[in-house]
Amino acid sequence: MEKMLTDLFETASFEELAGFDSELGSIAEHSECEDSETVLAKSMRKAGISRRRLSFRKRLTIMLAAALILIPASVAVAHHINKLEVFFGIEDGNSPYVSEFVKRQAAVENDDAMLVVDGALSDDVCSYIMVSFYAKNEKGRQYIYDIRHKLAGDDERSAERWNDALAPYGNAIYESPLYYNDIYNLVFTQQYKGAMVSHADRVFDESDGAVYYKITIRNDRTDITRPITLIEAFSGLSVDINFVKNAEMIRLVSDDPECFHDVKLSPFALYITFDERDVRYAFSLHSYDYAAKLKNGETVKVDYRYGGNAPAAGNYDVSKHEDWVEMGRYSYCDLVFKNPIDLEEFESIEIDGIVYRPAS
Amino acid sequence: MTDEKILLSLKKDVRTGFEELIRQYAPYIGTIVRSRLGAVTTADERTDITSDIFAEILSAYREEKEPITSLKAYISVIAVRHCIGVFRKKHSQAERVSMDDLPEPSENEKQYDRTELMELLRSLGEPDCEIFLRKYFLGQRSAEIAEAMKLRTNTVDQKISRGLRKLRDMMKE
Numbered sequence: 001m002e003k004m005l006t007d008l009f010e011t012a013s014f015e016e017l018a019g020f021d022s023e024l025g026s027i028a029e030h031s032e033c034e035d036s037e038t039v040l041a042k043s044m045r046k047a048g049i050s051r052r053r054l055s056f057r058k059r060l061t062i063m064l065a066a067a068l069i070l071i072p073a074s075v076a077v078a079h080h081i082n083k084l085e086v087f088f089g090i091e092d093g094n095s096p097y098v099s100e101f102v103k104r105q106a107a108v109e110n111d112d113a114m115l116v117v118d119g120a121l122s123d124d125v126c127s128y129i130m131v132s133f134y135a136k137n138e139k140g141r142q143y144i145y146d147i148r149h150k151l152a153g154d155d156e157r158s159a160e161r162w163n164d165a166l167a168p169y170g171n172a173i174y175e176s177p178l179y180y181n182d183i184y185n186l187v188f189t190q191q192y193k194g195a196m197v198s199h200a201d202r203v204f205d206e207s208d209g210a211v212y213y214k215i216t217i218r219n220d221r222t223d224i225t226r227p228i229t230l231i232e233a234f235s236g237l238s239v240d241i242n243f244v245k246n247a248e249m250i251r252l253v254s255d256d257p258e259c260f261h262d263v264k265l266s267p268f269a270l271y272i273t274f275d276e277r278d279v280r281y282a283f284s285l286h287s288y289d290y291a292a293k294l295k296n297g298e299t300v301k302v303d304y305r306y307g308g309n310a311p312a313a314g315n316y317d318v319s320k321h322e323d324w325v326e327m328g329r330y331s332y333c334d335l336v337f338k339n340p341i342d343l344e345e346f347e348s349i350e351i352d353g354i355v356y357r358p359a360s
Numbered sequence: 361m362t363d364e365k366i367l368l369s370l371k372k373d374v375r376t377g378f379e380e381l382i383r384q385y386a387p388y389i390g391t392i393v394r395s396r397l398g399a400v401t402t403a404d405e406r407t408d409i410t411s412d413i414f415a416e417i418l419s420a421y422r423e424e425k426e427p428i429t430s431l432k433a434y435i436s437v438i439a440v441r442h443c444i445g446v447f448r449k450k451h452s453q454a455e456r457v458s459m460d461d462l463p464e465p466s467e468n469e470k471q472y473d474r475t476e477l478m479e480l481l482r483s484l485g486e487p488d489c490e491i492f493l494r495k496y497f498l499g500q501r502s503a504e505i506a507e508a509m510k511l512r513t514n515t516v517d518q519k520i521s522r523g524l525r526k527l528r529d530m531m532k533e
Contacts (some may be wrong), residue, residue, distance in 0.1 A: 001435050001524050002496070008477055010444060014437050016478055017497075018430035023490045026433055027498070030508055031387035034405055039386045042411035047418045328402065341402040 250343055252356035259354050265346065270302070271353075292341060292349040300341050302349075363431035370421065381435075382414050388432075389413050389439050395498040396443035400450055413442045438495060480530050488523045491516060 006247065041238075217238070252263040252270075263272050270292075291299040348357045361384055372375030393406045417438050421428070421523065428434050481492055487509060494500045494508065496505070502520070506513040 001528050004477065005481075005492065005496040005527075008474060009493075010440065012437060012478075012497075014428075014430065014433050016474065017433035017437055019428045019478055019482060020489070020497075022492055023486075023493045024430075024436055026422075026490055027391065027494065028385065028388035028432060031391040033390045036383065036386040036390075038407050039390070039410050039414070040382045042407065043382050043386075043414035044375075044379070046411050046415035047378060049378060049418075069443075161394035292415055 025186065068321065108281045250346075251359045252349070254354050254356050256354050261354075262357075263356050265349075265358070290349060290351055293347045294341070294345045295347045296345065367431060374422075375417070378414075378418055381417070381431075384433055386410065386414075389435065392436070392439045392498055393443055395500045396440065397446060397495075397502065400447065409442070409446055413439045416442060421456060436497070443499075468478055476531070477527070482522055483530075484526065487511070488519050491519050493522060493524060 027074050149186075201229075252265050254261070261272050263270060290302045292302065293299055346358065348355050352357075361380055366380050366384060368377075369380050389410050390406070393409050395400075397406060397409065413435075418434050418485060420434075420438060482489060482491065490509065491505055493503075494505045499510050500508070502516045505511070506516045509516070
């Protein structure tokens, strides 16, 4: 009987099988495909049918959208470059000092907009600098556009490839508004596990009254012996930057003896870096909303923040204490105010039960 | 999407219709290929075979002169025959059975038996009929059938055993 049934179905005609249409439908309905897109592509190719191209209308829409994005962006770039300037000076040196560059604050104050310069690099793959444009308005700031200018490396690589290449080092693309004149915690320190240590010295140039930031990048990775691409990357590059203003910065302290945060407050944001003894805060802080209390009784909501545990992606085992410690060295959290606050009006801010007040 | 719409779509614009057919039936054909050839092929090979089947379905459709009354039956027959052909080829037994080589029942008695058996199978009702179809048409094992139909393997085996007995009894009558 079994053989009969097997033979019956193996030789069944279309008409015979049509009698089982509902059962076949049930089987089809409960079937799952492992890779339907591949099947589709291969089937179309084997059948000699090309896949459908985008309609003219869709292509036109995409082109128009691209133009709408690119044209204002180009205008914005040109506008700012004419007004402001930053010089990156490179000073080659022997290990451990790899390079130095100087950011010069523009003498021209621009009340309409600001640029945010950020960068990333890897030891041997590529480097880029990201310049973000923000317009200032009554609500504070509004993101306009950013360019990710590739500085070195393989020209064929796309931004996505850069991300992939940089992923082992942590957040490949990091966007950090530099609202304030103390930029010691520039992105480089935070993105590369042990690779870079930087600090910035604020320098006042009496000759022209400009403020410089001398940023030192140091290579602490013993496995990187050759000069880092950063040197070539920034060499000869001129990018304009405008800090919103020479923002004041005050340090906040807490009465809590167990609190090891280093908290600095500018009119625009709270910048919190974490001691290795309280790295766990670095995670918890990402999950809550905070409000600063002003002396007049008002509260100011912190509506945007970002931060991280530096090169968290794939490099750390959170179950290991030593990794926590390592992470803590690079942990940070920035809490950004929706509207700039007056530092003199600031009274306190409570973060996870710890109250911070200006250091006396 | 219904079969009628896919057939209509194929008639109006082969590219659109074919794409819709694949999207609708890729999982089903994939299941047939997996059931029939899972033990002797890799996943990549099965993807290739599935796409071969779709190409064959389109080719057969283009040459088809009669209207297709059941799209599911149509593609099922092509898929199963294709799989049998691949299996035999892999075992160097015989050439693949072509669509054109479909054996036509020549003897009246045999024709009667086939028709009767088909009707008896349908008379088993659900879910037995689907179980038999899965086992003897798709070549699925009891465990696969049980998983697909959310039954216990024992239940599937019992239903097959009882169904076979029932069919045998009914054929004797």
